Structure formats: C-alpha cells, structure tokens
Amino acid sequence: MHGGDIYSHNKKVIDFSSNINPLGVMPELKEYLIKCFDEVSVYPDIKYRRLKKNIADYLNVEPSQVVAGNGAVEIINNFILFFDRVVVFTPCFSEYVLRAKALNKEVRKFKYDSNFEIAIEELKNNIRPKDLIILGNPNNPNGKRIDREVLINLAVITQEKGAFLMLDEAFYEFCPYDYDSIELLKNFDDICIIRAATKFFALPGIRLGYAKVSANWAERYKEIELPWSINSFADAATEIIFKNKDYIKKSKEYINEERQYMLNILSKIKNIVAYKTDANFILIKLLKYDEDFIYNRLLEKGILIRKCSNIDGLDKSYIRIAIKSREYNDLILKELIDILGE
Template sequence: MKHGGDLLSYKEYYEGDLIDFSSNINPLGYPQGLEEEMNLGFESLKAYPDIQYRKLKESVAEYLGCTKDNIVLGNGSVELIDNFIFLAKRVILCTPSFSEYELRAAVHGKELVRIPYNEDFTLKTMAIENHLEEGDMLILGNPNNPTGLRIKKEELLNIYSMVNSAEAFLLLDEAFFEFCPRDYDSIELFKSFDYDRVSILRASTKFFALAGIRLGYGCASKSMASMIAQIQLPWSINSLAEIAGRFIFKDKNYIEKSKTYIEIERKYLLEELSKVKGIQVFHSHTNFILIKLYAWKEEEAFLFFLRRGIVVRKCSSFVGLEENYIRIAVKDRESNERLLGVFRKLEKEKDFEEINPL
C-alpha cells in the first residue's frame, strides 16, 4: 500500500460501503458554500488561468501571514516537494516519513541519506547535525507522516541553526499543520529570518478536504519562490483549484470548528485505543494515529478490518517500519466508534495470557 485512499482495490472483500481510515481527510468535509462558488466560476474554464496566479497568491498570503512574493504554489504539495528536491545537492530524510520524499529524490537522481527516528519517533538531532553538508536539503514532516508527532519549537529552531551553519536547506512539510496544537506557527517563527534557507509547505488536501483539487502552497524566501516558479510547468494549477484557493481560507468558523472537532475526536480515540490489548498506540498531534501490533501482522489485521467494512493503512511501505504497524485516521464519532468496535473484536481473537506485548 503506497498511499491511502485506494478503496477501489478492495471492493471485492466487502459488499457495503467501506469506511476509509487509510486517508487522513477532515471528516467535516470542505467549507460550506464552496460548491456554489465553483459553479459561479465555471465560466472561467473557457480561459487559461492567470499564469502568475496573482489573486490566488494574495489569498494564500493573507491566510499564511506573509507577502505574496513569498508564496509558492503547486499541483498539490507533492509537486512542490518535487520542485524543491530538484534543486538539492543531497536529500536527508528522517525515517519513517512520507514515501514521496524518497521517490522524488530517486527520480531526480539525488543522493539520499536516511536517519532513523528514535524508538519513540523523536528526532535524532545530533545525527542530523553530523550528516549535514553544504547544499543538502533536510526534509522534515511537521507533523511527520506516519508517526503523527510535531517538532517542538525550540528543537526546530536548533535544527534551523544547524542547517544555517552547514549552508544547507530545511524543507518543512506541514500538510497536517491545521490539525495540530496552536503552540507555534512555523511561518510566523521564521518570518524574522526572511525564510532564508527554509521553506514551509502546506496543502488544501487534508484539512480543507479537497484531495481532488490538488492545491499545494507554501512560504519561501523571495529568491527561492522565484527559483521554484522558473522550474515549474506553466498553469500547473487549474481554474477550479484557483477558485477554491481564493475561497476556502475565508471561512474562519469552519477552520476553528474543524480544529476543535479533530482535537476532541483524537483525544477520544487515543484514550479508547489505549484500553485495547495487544497494541501500542503512539501519541499524535494531528488527525491520524500510528499503532504497533504485537499479536498480528499488518496484513492479518488489515484483512480483519476490511472484511468488516473498514480500510486501515498498512505501514510496511514506510521505510523504517516493519510489517506490524498500521495507521488510522481520526474521523467522525460514529465512524470512530465502529473502528473501536472492530478493534475490540480483533482483541478477542488472541489469548493475551500467553502474549506479553511490552
């Protein structure tokens, strides 16, 4: 399983509608009024989008709190990740992490350095410092996928200092930023540095529930934003994505409601899953949870859930994770309760008097 969300591959296992816990999309759906806005803008499909995306950049800049000259845009954040990797000398990754980092590095023939996380999935900061060289690009998920942990503010500033000293570059993938606690904002944090040697990427896919729109955006130094624009294909963002991007950031009530909703449901799932025998539940700052299976292999658990109408994310495709990890999304209460019910059925399949999971 390379990515989540591939429900069509599993329809033969279950006759009813599948609940997709493999894809980490906001369960509240996209902001209200978007459909009407898209319909009103349908006439725009007759013409090319603005090749410089002036109004879209203004919308994103206002939302992120930076200038439009700092804005980078892409056909999903994956296109932007690809663009940034193209400019790197070497790519440094902390594993496990989003698989596209490594795949894009391979496509561009970049030398790859892997640094494993600690057992609790915190960063090995000293190892990062020891590997950094001039021209390197260090890519960090913040929060990281699939582990769900966000980098502490002080640690992030320390890593940035290391990157600067090595004359390297830091790329932060913050596709799940809006789901996280509100203790700091990386874009605000690095504003005083003019985003020198650091860029922050985000996306409409997860929080705004617009996976099909493919709108990635972020903040970079003015010189880096200009370099990215020069290597991108023209019109990489279609007119409907542009309309969405000029609309979705305005609904502050939707943003606050979504943040609160996910926080409540994440806490509920973490608490209830901690009661299930035979698994280890890792803490999460975002809208998905990584789980280690002690009594099952991932395929066994995956099929158990699938035959009961639920798709979870197998994690052995993540470099650094063995075949006994799964990842689940945080969804609505009804779906979460159904998931927990299947976990409890799974628990009954094993005799835990003979299994010591710790």
C-alpha cells in the first residue's frame, strides 16, 4: 500500500520506495533529543504551545492558525470528519480515499489528464457545498505541483461553491516553487495547507504533521482532535528543525541538482517515460515489461522500488523511485539501463 516496507524482505535493501531527504537527520537534532530524553516521563503540553509557536514562526503565520498531528494523515483524517463528501483527482495518495471510506464518507473521483493537469471546469460543475477537495501539491505519485493561476482559480471556485480546499504539501520544501501557497491564499478562510516533518527533515519515525488554517477552523479542530497525539520528541524537535536554515538551503539545492541529473539520464533510457517532477521522487511509465518484472530484477540487486498498481488511476506499467545520494542514484540508473537498454 505504501512505500518504505523494508521489513518484508529477508535482506538489507536500498530503499527507493520511500521519499526521505537523503541528507538524513540533522546531527544537532540527535544531540538535542538525547538532552530532552527526560521529557518522556511527563505528559506533553496538551496545548502544544512551544510546538505551535515554532511552526507558526517557520510558516510566518500566527500560532492560532496552526494545527498539528501525529503525521499529516492524522490531520487529513480529522478534517474528513467535518465534511459530507471527499473529492479527489486520481492518481493520488491512497490515504485520501482510504480515510474517507473508513469514516463512511462519500468519495467523488475525477481523473487528471495525461499531463496530470486538473480539469477545472469539470470540477467546477460537479462540486457542491460541504465537499472536501483534497489535492496533492505536489501530487503523489507524479510529483507535479499546481500552477499558481490554477491554484488561485481553485480557491475561488471552492469558496463560491461553499466547499473546502485541502492542499497536501508534504513535499513542499523539495520543490522549486515560484509561490508560497500560504501567502498566496492568505485571504481565503476555507483552506487547509498541510506540511510535514516526515520527508524533508528525514523524520518518518517521529510522526509530525502540521497545517495552516484560519483561526476559526483551528478552534473547530480542537473539538475533535485526540489529546496528546504528538509525542515529546516531535514536540522537542521543532526547537531545532525549523531553525536550521543551512540544512534547509543545502537540502533544496541538493535535491534540485539530483532531480535534474536523474531526469536527464532517465530520458535517454529506452522503453520508459520518466515524468517531469517537482518533488524528490520520479514516476516512470514502463513501455516494456511490467512493475513485477522490474521490481523483482531490482530486488535481486538489493534495490527496493515502489510498485504503483495499487494506486487508484495507475496500473502495472508504472513504478516510482526516490531521489537519493549520487552513489545510490547512479546505482539504480545503471541497473535500469542494464534491464531496459540505453
């Protein structure tokens, strides 16, 4: 269902199935969390004042506009509770639909076009009041972000229809954005913009998601969120991760360089189409063989990739790979060339 399942294999693998910052955890964070170890003996602040202040400073918003959770999925799950129907474009992150179905909500699916663009008019003609529209920005699994003017148009349509727009920006920091959606959409109330520490700060085990909403929605969210859903280490980590500007800058520069490097080489490999991406992963269409064949051949070499046939809207002719260190990137590129031909 998800990437990152390194535990189902009886050998060590290089994990290209999950999309974590290859620069890894900040060294100073490890040291700081060890110093904070005694915090596990007391409950975290139930209002998470320190955490929300640090997130607010990082996002350049007010603490009253911040909600947080045990990963981005918890925030997605909780917001679904407020709405009658969930609207998505496929292919998309599977949890949008799975969470909606688990909560007995109706799901309305639209399809991206062949270029992974949103059919604005179709959406406009079919959404209704109390719809929750969830869009990846950039979208997972293809990594394409929403163009600036399209996003503004989406916000206007959502407002006019009495619906609510949720942007899942878990991969935001990896992208070469020409806008900040939080600033761009600051005058719209019925919008939730979610980000996470998981991917960019290489902390999937800590589980910290956060979002910017209006102060009114933040108050409503308090009524349904679980108490103490964020652990002490995640709370403490916000004292470090958002303030290390050097790490943030180096990570963005590194991913941008490796993304261009990999896309350039992939474009020269026969029998595949590598889609342009703004994120730290690449969706590949297989014109020869299928996901099982490529998956198994790479696994023999100790390389784990993401099969995509369980993603709504894709089939067995797609795989997804992460962007990792140059050493590992060269390794998977060499193996793909050997399998598929230059």
